[in-house]
Amino acid sequence: MQALDTQTTIAVIGAGAMGSGIAQVAAQAGHKVYLHDQRDGAASAGRDGVAKQLQRRVDKGKMEQQAVDAIVGRIHPVSALSEVADSRMVIEAIIEDLEIKHSLLADLEELCGKKTILATNTSSISVTALGAKLRHPERLVGMHFFNPAPLMALVEVVKGLATDHSVAEIVHATATNWGKKPVFATSTPGFIVNRVARPFYAESLRLLQEGAADPATLDAIVREAGNFRMGPFELTDLIGHDVNYAVTNSVFNAYYQDARFLPSLIQKELVEAGRLGRKSGHGFYSYTEGSKRPEPDTEPSRLSDDTTLIVKGDLGPASALINRFRDAGLDIVERDGPGQL
Structure with missing residues (x-):
């Protein structure tokens, strides 16, 4: 099955870190990309974030400025959902909530043409359940990227009970053309990776x-x-x-x-508490300016140069530890039977 041609338009709904990253991936592959978010200014901020990330690569001599300008220029923030209607594929990357996704997908089904592929970036919600309220669930497929989307190669292409096999194959081929390593998955809880x-x-x-x-x-x-x-x-x-x-x-x-x-x-x-991790500045660790990562509590080595480790009997799966002990400089004595130590 052929991948989507780069002359076709891709839309991404949701301009957070994941949605913006997916937009970048599609734009890097040569597609015109609509980026929409219901929050005022979020889509433009998402495109600006992509530009900022890519500019760092230019500053390090890893990309040409012309290439960055072309990628960013293909990402078009749009304020109204209706503006994505002519897209060949729409990828939703919004909040992980079944009812909110139901509502969005129903709106997209009304707005977009019959050949438009509706893809969901859900990481755990059943694709079958998401398609249950659609009139044409056969065109809904999971296209689950991993964070950060521009760097992580794996993409899960998830088929719901009603997903047309040809739709899943098109998405799989398109992900391959985008430089990803797609795998087919069925709509089981958590799919592959999150399970x-x-x-x-x-x-x-x-x-x-x-x-x-x-x-x-x-x-x-x-x-x-x-x-x-x-x-x-x-x-x-x-x-x-x-x-x-x-x-x-x-x-x-x-x-x-x-x-x-x-x-x-x-x-x-x-x-x-709102301590969501890096994006909020604090999670298990602090990410505020000047903060220092705590050191692990490490027990000092109590082995001397003449330490001998006696291994008695078959260690089974733990036998791989013997080579690690040798590499650490320990003298290893192996004994088969239950004799004296």
Whole structure:
């Protein structure tokens, strides 16, 4: 199935960090992009934010000014929803609320032509449920980007029960042309990534709530022992606690309140306090000017140069630790049987 031609117009509804990022991705691929937000001035601010981000690349010698001007010039803020009517595809990236999305998608169905693809950037709401009140749910498909959209390669192309297969294939091919790595997913709670990611956040938040360690220490453990680029508290600060908490609640309810997906009271308090992470200046960490990141609570090494580690029997999955101990300079003695230490 052919991707959408770059001569076609793309519309993005919602000019927050995600919506603006998606607009940038489409504009970089050569599309004219309408950017709409119901908040006065938000669409223009979103385009200005894209320009500011790209200008940094120019300043670092990684992009030409002419290229930046062309990309930004393809993004057109529009004040009325009706102005996106001639778009070939409309991607909604608004608040994660079923009823609000229902209302927007119904309006878009009335405004846009029959061939317009309606795509939702929802991270956890059922695409089947979103399409249930549409007259033509077959043209609704999930197109879930990850934050920051210009940098993250993965895009989940989510088919609801009524989604036409050809529509999903067009979106998949278009995402590929936009330099992304799309994967097909079915409309299950959390799709792929947000289903898998829930324990990453939930277990860490549970450890914090039980007083096992502070956020900086838990982040360091996950980065250094798990080889993740960011720990769970750094990552939720980046995503935004309002977004992360809403997705957790959505997945929790979609799985009939399965305790494995239980939302965190600590994160609930952050949301209620307006401490949403980087975008508000404070989350688990402070992002105000001059603030310093707390150091992890690290136990000093008590190993001497002549320390010997005796390994007795088969360690099973933990046997990979032996090589790490060797790399750390420990003398390893392996014994098979239950003999003397």
